[in-house]
Amino acid sequence: MDSEEEKSFQKPTRSSVRSRLAEAGYEVPDNCIDGIIENLVVLQKHAQTVRRLPLDERHELAPKYFP
């Protein structure tokens, strides 16, 4: 399997974050939005990094999760 292509992620905007929060059913004060965007960008970069490795579909989930 080939490595997933590095695609550029669209940067979240104030409007897109507000929509995503609303879709998920969360009401968040407006002054949190910039901080959320900043952290979403960091998470996007991490997601992009992890996607660089092509994992076979038979690579399972980690077997242990303790909720």
Place this chain on the structure above:
Amino acid sequence: MTSCHRRTAQAIAVDVRAGRVSALDICRSAIAHIEQLGSERSGFTRIFEERALHRAKAIDNTVLAGLDPGPLAGVPFGVAEMFDVAVERTMAGAQIRSGARLSAADAKSIQMLERAGAILIGTQNMDEFGYGFEGVNALSGTSINPHDEKRLAGGACGGSAVAVASEAVPFSLGFDANGQLRVPAALCGIIGFKPTHLDFSRQGTYPFVPSLDDVGPLTRDLDDLMLVRDVLRDFAPEKCAIPRGDLRFGRFGGWFDQNLDVEFRTLIQNLVSAVGGRTTELQHAELARAAASLITGAEAANLHRTMVTRTPMGYEPATRDRFLAALLMPADDYLQAKRFQYWAGGQAEKQFEYNDVYIVPAVPGSGSAPLIEDPTIMFDGVVRTARSYLGTFTQPISLIGLPTLVVPLVHDGALPLGIQLVAAPGADALLFAAARQLFETGLVAVPKLP
């Protein structure tokens, strides 16, 4: 103030068991020391004086009756605010928990230590809910590095490291999902131990990242650490044998080297050469760090979803924004990170066919504590927040559940530099054998306070 508590745990216990010093005097001495230092310099946020003195009297009465109170008799210790203490609130470093229910019982690890004669003195400062590597808390203040008051102690368990480094107590109990105890141990020049994942009971600790959380001790003395570990494992037999011949040391270079200052890298290389080790690479270390960050965000945010969406302003802004952002993370990213975690664990096990113990820097850049006024470090050539980046080199190791011991390097500089000794899962005993060798050859040592 006396200094009878400013010794190793073993020295204290030997004297208490022999009746040469009372547990009451030890406890009073430790509490007086903590009060004299104040919260930010002692690391303590709350002192349970009545409980501790009551317990100390019971230890002394046991000795007077000719009985043995246990291998940690009269040894004072503290715990990060993540641990349940009976009839107290588990604050987890968070103002929002000031109305939380009182705990019904002590955490299992506290119970085990007290059954062995140790005495809980109080709780210690940490980043809110454990989410940060600085040791800075809006409610309890900043944990101050005992080696330089202008510098951070590191976090999240900054208070636990400061308490040990400042000699307020011989050992503390902290927690570690991503480096929460290893980072401050390194920056404060003490020994910190994260066991093989789940080797110690987490019962009665406030969760942060359920699939990564562990409990671990911090000490100034290797024998103290081994004794505390024995108690926390209920003296269970080791899961691996120590090799008869020389231990095989290796060093993870590659991605780790790319973000290390030349001076720190040279010190580590010299140490590895001195023990006959070779440099190799931890495959996909950068991905492991990224996966750890995704798993941390997703699991921690999920635990806080109800509270952070109902009362977001009750959180420190940095924690709140991290949680809220992670709530919007696609499930696919979390699941991909989990699949990577499992895969990487299998790959890492192969590395231990060639070496028993790997040496890895604990903290990137210069390896030393950032200034409180300028809490940043350089990473990938960019100035980054210490809050997020101090744990960059600890995250990949804990993602795959490897046991890790942080020890301070011997060097000419004024600030402590820590290295991680890393072994295969279940091979925790090898870490102590490796550390013993490094201490005996003078390559590592706990630095004296200035």
